Amino acid sequence: MAGRQARKNIPQRASGPALWASVGARVRDRERKRDAVIMTAARAFRERGYHNTSLDDIASELNVTKPTVYHYVENKEQLLFECFRAGLKLIMDGIEEQRESTTTGRERLAAVISRYAEAITSDFGWCMVQAENQDLSPAMSRKVKALKSEIDQGLRSLIRAGVDDGSIRPCDEKMTAFALAGALNWIAHWYRSDDQLAAAEIAHRFIELFEQGLQPR
Amino acid sequence: MAGRQARKNIPQRASGPALWASVGARVRDRERKRDAVIMTAARAFRERGYHNTSLDDIASELNVTKPTVYHYVENKEQLLFECFRAGLKLIMDGIEEQRESTTTGRERLAAVISRYAEAITSDFGWCMVQAENQDLSPAMSRKVKALKSEIDQGLRSLIRAGVDDGSIRPCDEKMTAFALAGALNWIAHWYRSDDQLAAAEIAHRFIELFEQGLQPR
DNA sequence: GGCTAAATATACTCGCGGGTAAATTAGAGC
DNA sequence: GCTCTAATTTACCCGCGAGTATATTTAGCC
Numbered sequence: 409m410a411g412r413q414a415r416k417n418i419p420q421r422a423s424g425p426a427l428w429a430s431v432g433a434r435v436r437d438r439e440r441k442r443d444a445v446i447m448t449a450a451r452a453f454r455e456r457g458y459h460n461t462s463l464d465d466i467a468s469e470l471n472v473t474k475p476t477v478y479h480y481v482e483n484k485e486q487l488l489f490e491c492f493r494a495g496l497k498l499i500m501d502g503i504e505e506q507r508e509s510t511t512t513g514r515e516r517l518a519a520v521i522s523r524y525a526e527a528i529t530s531d532f533g534w535c536m537v538q539a540e541n542q543d544l545s546p547a548m549s550r551k552v553k554a555l556k557s558e559i560d561q562g563l564r565s566l567i568r569a570g571v572d573d574g575s576i577r578p579c580d581e582k583m584t585a586f587a588l589a590g591a592l593n594w595i596a597h598w599y600r601s602d603d604q605l606a607a608a609e610i611a612h613r614f615i616e617l618f619e620q621g622l623q624p625r
Numbered sequence: 626m627a628g629r630q631a632r633k634n635i636p637q638r639a640s641g642p643a644l645w646a647s648v649g650a651r652v653r654d655r656e657r658k659r660d661a662v663i664m665t666a667a668r669a670f671r672e673r674g675y676h677n678t679s680l681d682d683i684a685s686e687l688n689v690t691k692p693t694v695y696h697y698v699e700n701k702e703q704l705l706f707e708c709f710r711a712g713l714k715l716i717m718d719g720i721e722e723q724r725e726s727t728t729t730g731r732e733r734l735a736a737v738i739s740r741y742a743e744a745i746t747s748d749f750g751w752c753m754v755q756a757e758n759q760d761l762s763p764a765m766s767r768k769v770k771a772l773k774s775e776i777d778q779g780l781r782s783l784i785r786a787g788v789d790d791g792s793i794r795p796c797d798e799k800m801t802a803f804a805l806a807g808a809l810n811w812i813a814h815w816y817r818s819d820d821q822l823a824a825a826e827i828a829h830r831f832i833e834l835f836e837q838g839l840q841p842r
Numbered sequence: 843g844g845c846t847a848a849a850t851a852t853a854c855t856c857g858c859g860g861g862t863a864a865a866t867t868a869g870a871g872c
Numbered sequence: 873g874c875t876c877t878a879a880t881t882t883a884c885c886c887g888c889g890a891g892t893a894t895a896t897t898t899a900g901c902c
Contacts, residue, residue: 542673542674577837577840583830587831591811622836
């Protein structure tokens with residue numbers, strides 16, 4: 409069939425469509441396939457936006473048809489949520505990681521910023537940032553809000569810790585956390601993966617700016 | 626008719642639906658009406674998002690039918706663009722305003738930040754931030770990109786000026802501008818107009834943070 | 843090699859919403 | 873009061889895309 413033939417010619421990106429590329433190579437690991445669906449969706453959402461990406465699009469990028477996608481995920485909203493959660497987890501891990509650290513609050517905050525930048529520049533970055541309440545059902549919206557709030561609280565408590573240990577100048581922790589999160593989240597809007605600038609480099613410059621400030625010392 | 630009666634009961638918000646509220650009060654000024662359409666769209670987009678707002682929604686908020694909206698605006702995309710432009714103009718004005726100022730670069734930058742925050746918290750703020758290329762035709766996308774770039778260049782040149790006159794510590798102006806714009810744009814994501822926090826207050830805290838930095842001096 | 847369950851595909855439904863053609867109403871000028 | 877234009881409405885079209893009912897294939901298992 410023409411269909412079959414066409415499928416073989418699809419370029420095989422890492423960990424994505426390759427899973428389904430040839431019938432013989434199909435792996436039966438359900439988890440893996442589900443992850444591939446989510447990953448592909450994340451990339452598609454990032455490139456074309458949530459509303460401009462149909463499930464048919466995602467399916468065809470996976471060399472599969474729409475009902476197959478529905479076999480791994482309840483609906484489109486859930487798909488967005490999974491992308492969101494995957495990205496958010498990267499950040500949460502970064503924050504968690506610093507819990508047992510014994511360095512100053514400022515240093516721990518800097519470490520979290522680095523991980524945050526890493527997460528935002530990942531395939532899931534865009535979804536994390538764009539998963540607005542507007543596109544979600546009330547129930548989902550609540551979940552997303554709660555998760556986002558965890559990140560916010562994590563940042564604030566690091567700032568507070570820094571103020572307490574003297575490594576951070578006393579400041580409005582809420583506004584500071586918002587400014588930080590804003591600058592970081594915004595990366596998703598301008599970052600292109602083919603950019604020369606690596607996440608680590610961006611994080612480094614941001615840390616310097618936020619720590620030192622614009623005014624000469 | 627029941628339709629007419631219902632219209633009279635619509636609450637009349639400032640400068641919006643009131644224009645059409647009663648037949649007798651209809652103003653013939655085309656400009657004014659067009660502006661009302663744009664304003665109403667901006668509010669709706671902010672509340673429910675671009676894709677979740679239909680032109681029927683906007684029309685009905687104006688106590689009018691969809692074709693009337695089309696009488697003032699070519700299509701939905703154009704409508705988003707107009708909202709975007711209206712918001713952007715506020716910022717451009719702020720930058721322009723500082724061109725003839727003779728103060729230091731850092732002070733001028735602070736002034737622009739204030740105006741920026743003001744613009745972002747306005748009804749048009751959300752549209753400005755959300756008018757992503759993804760939802761726009763290639764032609765529109767180019768226009769939006771060009772306008773956004775103007776803002777970016779404005780910020781960078783202020784930073785450069787500050788570095789030159791010694792009021793700003795030498796830094797990567799591109800990353801600094803991105804961080805600033807990010808923090809400011811992000812306001813649109815969390816700001817609610819009924820918030821106690823006024824734009825001026827937010828701007829003030831942001832300026833302090835960006836100027837002084839987190840590290841104690 | 844036949845049985846069963848999971849995986850995938852075919853072939854639909856259906857509503858929403860952008861956009862429009864054609865009629866109707868309002869109003870300015872005479 | 874008539875006419876002509878601008879403003880507005882009624883009543884549509886139509887495509888896209890989310891979601892699904894049903895058939896078919898695949899693969900593990902005895």
